[in-house]
Amino acid sequence: MTKALTILGIESSCDDTAAAVVRLDDTATVLASVVKGQNDLHADFGGVVPEIAARAHAERVDICIEEALAEAGMTLGDIDGIAVTSGPGLIGGVLSGVMCAKGIATATGLPIVSVNHLAGHALTPRLTDAVTFPYLMLLVSGGHCQFLIAEGPETFRRIGGTIDDAPGEAFDKTARLLGLPQPGGPHVERAAQTGDAKAFTLPRPLLDRAGCDMSFSGLKTALLRARDAVVTEKGGLTEKDRSDLAAAFQLAVSDILFEKTRRALTEYFELQPKKRVFAIAGGVAANGPIRAALMALCAELETDFVAPPLNLCTDNAAMIAYAGGVRLLAGQSDDMTFKARPRWPLDDRAPALLGSGKKGAKA
Amino acid sequence: MLPKSPTILAFDTSAAHCAAALLQGDTITTRIDEMAKGQAEHLMPMLTEVLSDAGLTWSDLDAIGVGTGPGNFTGIRISVSAARGLALGLSIPAIGVNGFEALTHGLPLPITALIDAPRGSAYLQHFTVDGPQAPEMIVVADHPIDGPIAPVLSAADHVANIARVAAGRLGQTQPRPAPLYVRAADAAPPRDPAPVILP
Numbered sequence: 262m263t264k265a266l267t268i269l270g271i272e273s274s275c276d277d278t279a280a281a282v283v284r285l286d287d288t289a290t291v292l293a294s295v296v297k298g299q300n301d302l303h304a305d306f307g308g309v310v311p312e313i314a315a316r317a318h319a320e321r322v323d324i325c326i327e328e329a330l331a332e333a334g335m336t337l338g339d340i341d342g343i344a345v346t347s348g349p350g351l352i353g354g355v356l357s358g359v360m361c362a363k364g365i366a367t368a369t370g371l372p373i374v375s376v377n378h379l380a381g382h383a384l385t386p387r388l389t390d391a392v393t394f395p396y397l398m399l400l401v402s403g404g405h406c407q408f409l410i411a412e413g414p415e416t417f418r419r420i421g422g423t424i425d426d427a428p429g430e431a432f433d434k435t436a437r438l439l440g441l442p443q444p445g446g447p448h449v450e451r452a453a454q455t456g457d458a459k460a461f462t463l464p465r466p467l468l469d470r471a472g473c474d475m476s477f478s479g480l481k482t483a484l485l486r487a488r489d490a491v492v493t494e495k496g497g498l499t500e501k502d503r504s505d506l507a508a509a510f511q512l513a514v515s516d517i518l519f520e521k522t523r524r525a526l527t528e529y530f531e532l533q534p535k536k537r538v539f540a541i542a543g544g545v546a547a548n549g550p551i552r553a554a555l556m557a558l559c560a561e562l563e564t565d566f567v568a569p570p571l572n573l574c575t576d577n578a579a580m581i582a583y584a585g586g587v588r589l590l591a592g593q594s595d596d597m598t599f600k601a602r603p604r605w606p607l608d609d610r611a612p613a614l615l616g617s618g619k620k621g622a623k624a
Numbered sequence: 625m626l627p628k629s630p631t632i633l634a635f636d637t638s639a640a641h642c643a644a645a646l647l648q649g650d651t652i653t654t655r656i657d658e659m660a661k662g663q664a665e666h667l668m669p670m671l672t673e674v675l676s677d678a679g680l681t682w683s684d685l686d687a688i689g690v691g692t693g694p695g696n697f698t699g700i701r702i703s704v705s706a707a708r709g710l711a712l713g714l715s716i717p718a719i720g721v722n723g724f725e726a727l728t729h730g731l732p733l734p735i736t737a738l739i740d741a742p743r744g745s746a747y748l749q750h751f752t753v754d755g756p757q758a759p760e761m762i763v764v765a766d767h768p769i770d771g772p773i774a775p776v777l778s779a780a781d782h783v784a785n786i787a788r789v790a791a792g793r794l795g796q797t798q799p800r801p802a803p804l805y806v807r808a809a810d811a812a813p814p815r816d817p818a819p820v821i822l823p
Contacts, residue, residue, distance in 0.1 A: 319704055601664055
């Protein structure tokens with residue numbers, strides 16, 4: 262049996278401040294997971310404002326940690342190591358988590374490990390479902406959209422992703438355009454329930470091109486044009502127009518993800534995995550119709566569909582504790598000079614999809 | 625119980641440096657490492673060195689003092705977050721001291737404290753015998769100041785005063801240190817208005 266480790270995880274890379282305690286031996290157990298969201302702080306601005314997020318994280322990280330320890334019935338004396346997200350993400354928030362973690366580690370002498378936020382998501386199927394390598398992962402959230410083949414705890418091959426916006430961001434923008442509240446995902450999904458997706462024709466960008474890359478920016482613009490056409494004609498949107506537009510948008514996203522996942526699975530099958538597994542993570546994985554479409558695809562292609570429970574699918578610190586714990590068990594740790602990184606692709610061999618300027622790839 | 629001669633480590637990264645002051649009873653030693661960036665990587669090893677140079681370890685501290693700004697937003701968050709983590713790990717208080725308090729420490733009232741801000745502006749706070757007024761941000765050229773102004777301090781004297789002010793607050797219940805931004809976050813509501821929803 263492996264020596265058991267109890268890890269404190271810290272996450273602050275976007276608009277959720279989170280801390281968790283995870284116990285790791287031959288299995289992994291989440292002992293506590295605290296997530297404080299910031300939806301109310303950003304609601305007036307139609308999206309996450311980095312400076313507002315950073316200000317909130319700076320005054321919440323330590324409080325989340327105390328709450329997570331209390332929930333686990335532990336003190337820092339029971340902890341064997343600290344894992345913290347050090348990128349990629351909004352740098353102000355990442356820095357708050359990293360500095361608080363460095364402070365605790367310095368004070369206690371505990372080992373610290375820097376964790377890539379994307380690795381946290383990508384390893385979650387192992388935390389929740391003990392999935393074996395290699396598996397195909399679709400990470401789809403407000404900030405990210407990429408297909409990763411997880412080959413080992415630190416070996417991820419990115420075989421495609423968005424070349425512009427993430428679908429979660431497109432859902433938020435759609436909600437704004439249709440006068441629905443933020444965050445957009447659940448509200449657009451609810452409006453779409455009564456809508457006719459065929460009432461409007463929206464494009465499926467990049468579906469005509471080979472490979473697994475995606476684009477959602479043009480879809481947003483197409484939705485804006487369709488909305489403006491209705492507004493010009495009628496002076497506003499009826500509830501039915503709104504539902505129809507929401508449904509048409511959601512179906513377009515679903516169609517893109519469905520077809521690109523089919524191609525990604527084909528590429529994954531070339532590895533001839535003993536057991537075929539497709540896992541999904543990120544907030545967009547909570548969308549009912551998108552999830553149903555991908556489940557149907559997996560059923561058709563005789564592939565296990567793994568979706569971690571929603572609280573471990575969206576941003577959380579349990580996944581960071583787990584990913585960090587795996588590194589600690591492998592004998593790795595970092596010293597106090599590690600950096601917070603706004604850009605940190607999980608697969609640095611794959612060509613950059615985003616931000617390929619002199620600062621390098623974003624994620 | 626209040627230690628008779630407390631040991632306090634104070635630090636500040638509100639400007640282009642990592643500044644530290646170690647207060648032991650009546651003596652203060654300071655260290656200033658100038659840097660435009662990289663404070664988040666440099667700060668913790670530097671603080672550990674400041675302690676070891678004095679023959680101390682982290683467990684010898686009675687409190688942390690931390691500069692809360694105003695200043696570089698990222699810089700003040702780096703120190704405040706580190707101070708909160710250290711306080712949690714050491715189970716000692718972290719005491720936030722803002723730049724105006726550091727500048728005016730020990731000076732007679734009334735007095736005005738000024739701290740450089742970007743683009744010809746300054747952060748300003750008036751201290752009167754009735755107490756401090758709300759801090760504000762001013763354009764220096766448009767804002768003549770009546771009455772005495774606190775003299776500019778070197779980074780070393782500034783961080784030493786953070787340690788002194790923190791020492792004066794030992795034993796009092798302290799709120800967790802929080803950044804003092806003075807200026808609101810730059811954020812504007814979306815430009816495209818929501819559509820009219822027809823009945």
